[in-house]
Amino acid sequence: MCTTCGCGGSSDDDRADPGHDAHHAHGEEHDASHPHDHGHTHDHATDPDPESAAARRRLIQVEQDVLGRNNGIAALNRQDFSRRGIVALNFVSSPGSGKTTLLCKTIEALKADAPITVIEGDQRTSYDAERIRSTGIPAFQVNTGKACHLDAAMVRHAIDHLGPTQGSFLFIENVGNLVCPAEFDLGEQARIVILSVTEGDDKPLKYAPIFAASDVLILNKIDLAPYVDFDIPRCIAYARELRPDIEVFKLSSRTGAGLENWIAWLRARVVRQEAPATR
Amino acid sequence: MVFENAGAARVVRIGIDIGDLTGFEPDALAFCLEALIDPTTAAGATIDLVRIPGSGFCHTCTREVALARRYDACPECGGLDIDLRGGRELRLRELEVE
Ligand SMILES: Nc1nc2c(ncn2[C@@H]2O[C@H](COP(=O)(O)OP(=O)(O)O)[C@@H](O)[C@H]2O)c(=O)[nH]1
Ligand SMILES: [Mg+2]
Ligand SMILES: [Zn+2]
Ligand SMILES: [Zn+2]
Numbered sequence: 001m002c003t004t005c006g007c008g009g010s011s012d013d014d015r016a017d018p019g020h021d022a023h024h025a026h027g028e029e030h031d032a033s034h035p036h037d038h039g040h041t042h043d044h045a046t047d048p049d050p051e052s053a054a055a056r057r058r059l060i061q062v063e064q065d066v067l068g069r070n071n072g073i074a075a076l077n078r079q080d081f082s083r084r085g086i087v088a089l090n091f092v093s094s095p096g097s098g099k100t101t102l103l104c105k106t107i108e109a110l111k112a113d114a115p116i117t118v119i120e121g122d123q124r125t126s127y128d129a130e131r132i133r134s135t136g137i138p139a140f141q142v143n144t145g146k147a148c149h150l151d152a153a154m155v156r157h158a159i160d161h162l163g164p165t166q167g168s169f170l171f172i173e174n175v176g177n178l179v180c181p182a183e184f185d186l187g188e189q190a191r192i193v194i195l196s197v198t199e200g201d202d203k204p205l206k207y208a209p210i211f212a213a214s215d216v217l218i219l220n221k222i223d224l225a226p227y228v229d230f231d232i233p234r235c236i237a238y239a240r241e242l243r244p245d246i247e248v249f250k251l252s253s254r255t256g257a258g259l260e261n262w263i264a265w266l267r268a269r270v271v272r273q274e275a276p277a278t279r
Numbered sequence: 280m281v282f283e284n285a286g287a288a289r290v291v292r293i294g295i296d297i298g299d300l301t302g303f304e305p306d307a308l309a310f311c312l313e314a315l316i317d318p319t320t321a322a323g324a325t326i327d328l329v330r331i332p333g334s335g336f337c338h339t340c341t342r343e344v345a346l347a348r349r350y351d352a353c354p355e356c357g358g359l360d361i362d363l364r365g366g367r368e369l370r371l372r373e374l375e376v377e
Contacts, residue, residue: 056287058287063370067367182302183303
């Protein structure tokens with residue numbers, strides 16, 4: 001069960017819109033019943049023996065940071081990556097926007113330049129790892145079961161298996177989900193969010209946290225743009241409201257149109273990484 | 280484990296800090312937790328969620344400012360030179376036991 005979105009829980013709670021749409025737009029619309037300010041007093045009306053129970057009652061300070069645990073492992077991953085000059089990229093998107101297709105195309109264009117390994121995250125199956133392996137590149141499939149995102153520990157485990165080498169690319173395909181992966185740092189150098197033009201140009205506004213937390217936006221399936229009402233400039237403007245410096249690439253993983261700019265961006269990252277090491 | 284060491288029999292309140300700048304939805308979290316603790320010694324415990332508002336230190340204004348979203352500009356000067364301070368936590372703060 002995911003405490004980010006509550007998925008896996010029962011759906012008979014009383015929220016007006018229990019879908020993901022209702023989540024993550026923070027700051028304005030919270031006036032929910034559970035949260036409240038410090039200093040609030042509680043009435044524990046159900047104590048069987050109120051006097052002695054109340055007398056025994058005491059407070060244990062825990063101060064355990066749940067997200068902090070993930071962040072700690074992510075920091076270790078990040079250290080390993082930078083020590084070994086590995087360019088680790090976290091690819092996030094909704095299911096079907098073309099992550100695996102883009103990775104296969106990217107690998108074909110880049111594999112002569114640098115070693116590449118891939119971590120594939122899906123709830124079930126190893127179809128995507130097999131698609132990657134058919135390009136001749138090692139891939140490790142993580143099946144997350146009910147979890148709807150990869151976490152830093154899963155990535156740590158996968159890199160033990162893959163053993164990415166000095167100066168290589170590590171592509172991490174996250175579980176298809178525009179919500180929960182936003183919260184889980186994997187230790188990557190850059191987060192790449194892919195949005196295909198068939199998904200609607202308003203998605204950055206609807207799923208703001210993941211766009212705000214991404215360094216690169218790839219607008220995929222531009223070969224289909226003539227058939228849908230996807231306003232590309234508007235979508236980019238929405239994304240830049242959330243993340244003013246987000247880098248944008250428009251491409252088709254199917255036809256290869258626009259792929260060269262994206263590949264050039266990737267090449268520049270290895271060069272930049274290697275530069276200090278050659279001195 | 281903290282709980283066992285304290286020799287307590289029952290958890291009556293679970294105190295959690297939840298940052299406004301995380302994607303964690305207080306209602307959904309409370310709902311999940313209530314279900315999770317049902318078969319435990321914490322069954323029926325009050326889930327005490329305290330929201331931590333987003334804040335950051337603006338280097339231009341040289342003071343802490345409120346942030347509604349993660350990459351928002353400073354509400355005072357419009358600048359982006361801000362270090363995030365509060366709002367990114369999901370912390371089990373305390374347990375009240377008896
Ligand atoms: N027309 C078109 N289809 C694409 C493009 N990229 C991916 N697809 C198709 O979209 C579907 C989902 O792609 P996949 O790579 O499995 O998406 P993932 O779930 O994000 O990994 C497949 O049928 C792909 O062939 C594209 O640029 N143009
Ligand atoms: Mg895939
Ligand atoms: Zn989820
Ligand atoms: Zn300021």
